[in-house]
Amino acid sequence: MGNLELIVEKHSERIHHGLEVLPTLRHGLPAGLGNKRWTAELILATYEMALTGDLPKKGLEYRIGDSGGGFDVLGWKNNGFPKVDQDSVDLSISLNKRAEGRKIEIPLPIYGGGMSFGSISLNFILARARAAKKIGTYTSTGEGGYPDAIVPYRDHVITQVATGMFGVREETIQYAPIVEFKYAQGAKPGLGGHLLADKVTSEVAKMRESSMFTSLYSPFPFHSVYSVEDHKKHVDWIKTVNPRALVSVKVSTPTDVDMVAIGSYYAGANIIHIDGGYGGTGAAPEIAKKNIAMPIEYAIPKVHDYLVSEGVRDDIVLIASGGIRTADDIAKAIALGADGCVVATAEAVAVGCTHCGNCERGRGCQVGITTTDPELSQFIEPEWGETRIVNLYTAWTKRLRSILAGFGLKSVQDLRGRKDLLVRYK
Amino acid sequence: MDTQTIKPSKYERFRIETKPAPHVYQIPNKFDVSARKVRLAAMLVHEAFEFKLNKEVVLSRPCIYGVFGGRFGGFKPLKHKCVGCMRCVQEYPHIMTVKQSDEYKRLGDSFWTPEAVFTIWNEASTGKIPVKGMGYKGAFGGEGFDGIWTDMSEIVRPTRDGVYGREYISTCVDIGRKPTRVDFGKIDQTPSTVEVPVPIVFDDFPALDFDVWNAVGNAARKLGTFFVTHDQTRGEDYRERMIPIVDDNSIYETLEKRPSIVEYDGERSDLFEKLSDSLPSSIVIARVPLREEAGLVACKLAREGAHGLHLYTDYHGQDYSEDPRHISESLKEVHQLLVKKGLRDQVTIIASGGITLAEHVPKAIICGADLVGIDTTVLVALQAEFLGETRKRGTYKLRPRKIDQAWGTQRLVNLFGVWHDQLIEILSAMGMRDVRRLRGDIGRSMMDAELREQSFKGIAWAT
Numbered sequence A: 001m002g003n004l005e006l007i008v009e010k011h012s013e014r015i016h017h018g019l020e021v022l023p024t025l026r027h028g029l030p031a032g033l034g035n036k037r038w039t040a041e042l043i044l045a046t047y048e049m050a051l052t053g054d055l056p057k058k059g060l061e062y063r064i065g066d067s068g069g070g071f072d073v074l075g076w077k078n079n080g081f082p083k084v085d086q087d088s089v090d091l092s093i094s095l096n097k098r099a100e101g102r103k104i105e106i107p108l109p110i111y112g113g114g115m116s117f118g119s120i121s122l123n124f125i126l127a128r129a130r131a132a133k134k135i136g137t138y139t140s141t142g143e144g145g146y147p148d149a150i151v152p153y154r155d156h157v158i159t160q161v162a163t164g165m166f167g168v169r170e171e172t173i174q175y176a177p178i179v180e181f182k183y184a185q186g187a188k189p190g191l192g193g194h195l196l197a198d199k200v201t202s203e204v205a206k207m208r209e210s211s212m213f214t215s216l217y218s219p220f221p222f223h224s225v226y227s228v229e230d231h232k233k234h235v236d237w238i239k240t241v242n243p244r245a246l247v248s249v250k251v252s253t254p255t256d257v258d259m260v261a262i263g264s265y266y267a268g269a270n271i272i273h274i275d276g277g278y279g280g281t282g283a284a285p286e287i288a289k290k291n292i293a294m295p296i297e298y299a300i301p302k303v304h305d306y307l308v309s310e311g312v313r314d315d316i317v318l319i320a321s322g323g324i325r326t327a328d329d330i331a332k333a334i335a336l337g338a339d340g341c342v343v344a345t346a347e348a349v350a351v352g353c354t355h356c357g358n359c360e361r362g363r364g365c366q367v368g369i370t371t372t373d374p375e376l377s378q379f380i381e382p383e384w385g386e387t388r389i390v391n392l393y394t395a396w397t398k399r400l401r402s403i404l405a406g407f408g409l410k411s412v413q414d415l416r417g418r419k420d421l422l423v424r425y426k
Numbered sequence B: 001m002d003t004q005t006i007k008p009s010k011y012e013r014f015r016i017e018t019k020p021a022p023h024v025y026q027i028p029n030k031f032d033v034s035a036r037k038v039r040l041a042a043m044l045v046h047e048a049f050e051f052k053l054n055k056e057v058v059l060s061r062p063c064i065y066g067v068f069g070g071r072f073g074g075f076k077p078l079k080h081k082c083v084g085c086m087r088c089v090q091e092y093p094h095i096m097t098v099k100q101s102d103e104y105k106r107l108g109d110s111f112w113t114p115e116a117v118f119t120i121w122n123e124a125s126t127g128k129i130p131v132k133g134m135g136y137k138g139a140f141g142g143e144g145f146d147g148i149w150t151d152m153s154e155i156v157r158p159t160r161d162g163v164y165g166r167e168y169i170s171t172c173v174d175i176g177r178k179p180t181r182v183d184f185g186k187i188d189q190t191p192s193t194v195e196v197p198v199p200i201v202f203d204d205f206p207a208l209d210f211d212v213w214n215a216v217g218n219a220a221r222k223l224g225t226f227f228v229t230h231d232q233t234r235g236e237d238y239r240e241r242m243i244p245i246v247d248d249n250s251i252y253e254t255l256e257k258r259p260s261i262v263e264y265d266g267e268r269s270d271l272f273e274k275l276s277d278s279l280p281s282s283i284v285i286a287r288v289p290l291r292e293e294a295g296l297v298a299c300k301l302a303r304e305g306a307h308g309l310h311l312y313t314d315y316h317g318q319d320y321s322e323d324p325r326h327i328s329e330s331l332k333e334v335h336q337l338l339v340k341k342g343l344r345d346q347v348t349i350i351a352s353g354g355i356t357l358a359e360h361v362p363k364a365i366i367c368g369a370d371l372v373g374i375d376t377t378v379l380v381a382l383q384a385e386f387l388g389e390t391r392k393r394g395t396y397k398l399r400p401r402k403i404d405q406a407w408g409t410q411r412l413v414n415l416f417g418v419w420h421d422q423l424i425e426i427l428s429a430m431g432m433r434d435v436r437r438l439r440g441d442i443g444r445s446m447m448d449a450e451l452r453e454q455s456f457k458g459i460a461w462a463t
Helices: A003-024 A040-052 A122-135 A148-156 A170-175 A202-208 A228-241 A257-267 A286-291 A296-309 A327-336 A345-350 A382-406 B037-050 B087-091 B114-126 B162-168 B210-223 B236-241 B251-257 B269-278 B294-304 B327-340 B360-366 B376-381 B405-430 B448-455
Strands: A074-076 A110-112 A157-161 A178-182 A193-195 A216-218 A246-251 A271-275 A317-321 A340-343 A422-424 B031-035 B096-100 B148-150 B173-176 B193-196 B200-202 B227-229 B242-246 B261-265 B283-289 B308-312 B348-352 B371-374 B445-447
Touching: A003 A040, A003 B087, A040 A345, A040 A382, A110 A122, A122 A148, A122 A345, A122 A382, A148 A157, A157 A170, A170 A228, A178 A228, A178 A271, A228 A246, A228 A257, A246 A257, A257 A271, A257 A296, A271 A296, A286 B148, A286 B405, A296 A317, A296 A327, A296 B448, A327 A340, A327 A382, A327 A422, A340 A345, A345 A382, B031 B037, B087 B096, B114 B376, B114 B405, B148 B360, B148 B405, B173 B283, B173 B348, B200 B210, B200 B227, B200 B405, B210 B227, B210 B236, B210 B376, B210 B405, B236 B242, B242 B251, B251 B269, B261 B269, B269 B283, B269 B294, B283 B294, B283 B348, B294 B308, B294 B327, B308 B327, B327 B348, B327 B360, B360 B371, B360 B405, B371 B376, B376 B405, B445 B448
Parallel strands: A110 A340, A157 A178, A178 A246, A246 A271, A271 A317, A317 A340, B200 B371, B227 B242, B242 B261, B261 B283, B283 B308, B308 B348, B348 B371
Antiparallel strands: A074 A422, A193 A216, B031 B096, B148 B445, B173 B193
């Protein structure tokens, strides 16, 4: 074994060991770790769940952050003894509620969000795809193309079609059980995408059919879509190329997000995916993350109520993302009106992300997640990553079942829109 | 077409020329990284055995930013290189500690957070928009500007030119009184307004240093904006960009120098009469402190003929009401009363106080301002030193350090450049191509308190 391999092995082993040791608090709560949304405890609790597949045992707060609003000031009205057998609680949801089209069901109300090749490493993409296959859910390509390595997992991979059209080809649409149109991203709504030059390696450039080490922009918006009718043409295009695919429409959360949702429904979408401002990104202007478009907690009831009032709520799937960090966030999102959630950052935390926000710098992520650096990428072995992500979802499953059983609900679908089960804290 | 007849275009694309103006005074490290030295030594010995004295492997460091790249590695880490990624703590939790440094945590005052100070420093230093990975890390919403989100449009874009099209979004605003109708008897009189290319002016701030004022004056000239001062000896070389605040002592000097814009204390109607009589071509703006009755005062002044209102709060953005409110609240109230009385389009509103971050500019405009004034932010950009609470106007608790005028000018030009770019980001996300359309457009914003009540309606309070 050469020195480079030895160095990678050494640090990889040390990082993995650290992820096991840190949640024990044997060395205390790391002072510089975390922030208001992802507190140190929440990060460590996620590490622990990813290790054990169980809820944290040593009192780490795994349910909420410290942001002072949204999900963090919502709690459950009742969390006493389970009123039904937890194991009998059904967490599955359907991703197609229309009468026509392919029926797809996922065993958890969760699937993985788009993170593109280029913004994250191929190994992490593989870990996510493997985990999605194991769980029976989906992960999304993001807008970076469709690496050959994930073709074996194609039954669990959503192909994203975004404005830059990177990697969008006939075959990648035909692979997909679900095709996701990304109109906007919550962390940078209305601004399009930006992959910084440092990350555009030869492989990334080849995949995106561009030049190496040149910044890549995904423009905003789709220049072919200026109305619901234009959007319908997009949906029709996908359905022509792949008649079996379901269509998801990912949008941000403007004031008229309810109108956007109903427009998407009438254009033929199966899933309306609303992405709030506090979600993740490989790189975004700081001003956009905090200040543009509303948080997901406020957007969900707005959309849900409007779809109900229009009489179409049971014909379309409402998926929420953008700041979903915990199983409690998922349950609260569903109680506010969503059918399920898309998760991405929590998967990154499961494999060692510290939410430090240095993804966009030179070599990218120091633990091999948001990087295209060949050395750093090796810190995440796909099998190891798969296990961690599956474990996290296993722990979340237990928490979701516990919440539902506490209310005597036998199916997660019965939780939808049950705001009456929530309480607010000041 | 005969090429002889083609005249060169006078059109010039507005650009703010930013270039690096690095910090002159050392700034604190945000993170403080340290190692327990005995444990570090023990670990090195252990790894020396483990890797059979393979020096390259043993000494490979758990940092990609070079913190341990110095001669003494972890024994003397290069702290200024630490970005808080925590990898060293992940790998060696028994040895390494990374925390926010005490010097960093001491920055600012009760209003100026260390993060805000750092943001302004970096914007003034680099001239580049802060771009970072991962998601938002702060509080959910909050009071004042923190409780406002701006709208975006899923499909509408002001131009079809992608990121390059942002250059065609106008950030110009007019200062002055605008006629509400055409008077054919005075058709030869053009409206008395002055256009500024960015909706920001330098407001009066507490510093006596002439180098600072000259940097401000020079920056105002380069940017095509103005600076407000109560002492006309400051920034005198840039007089054409000066907006003097006139009082009894300075009025005759002002009348003599005939500035294009002048401010006076809104309670002094006698001064207004003198100024408007003696300076018919100048724009006369009343300075009005925001407090309970500011709306009524604003209406009265607009009716009396003031060309503009400079509404201000203290430096922390709190108004002068008995129960102080944030500038966003009181500004909105004044704007809406002027709209209701049919007076709003006649006057320009400049809002000052607590405008300390780029996002405050569009949010203040949404609340009703035409443009904003920045005060303590100027001093922070120039690396002034916090000596205590900077809340009270006129307080000298933010002490400027000795600066080079050219450096100071570039820092301020950079700050404006970055804020201008971020304003354009906000406008482009909203599908707007003119900042003037944003004024008072509360419908294109979302307020935390309102959304919370709408969306969490039906959720009981915990007992």
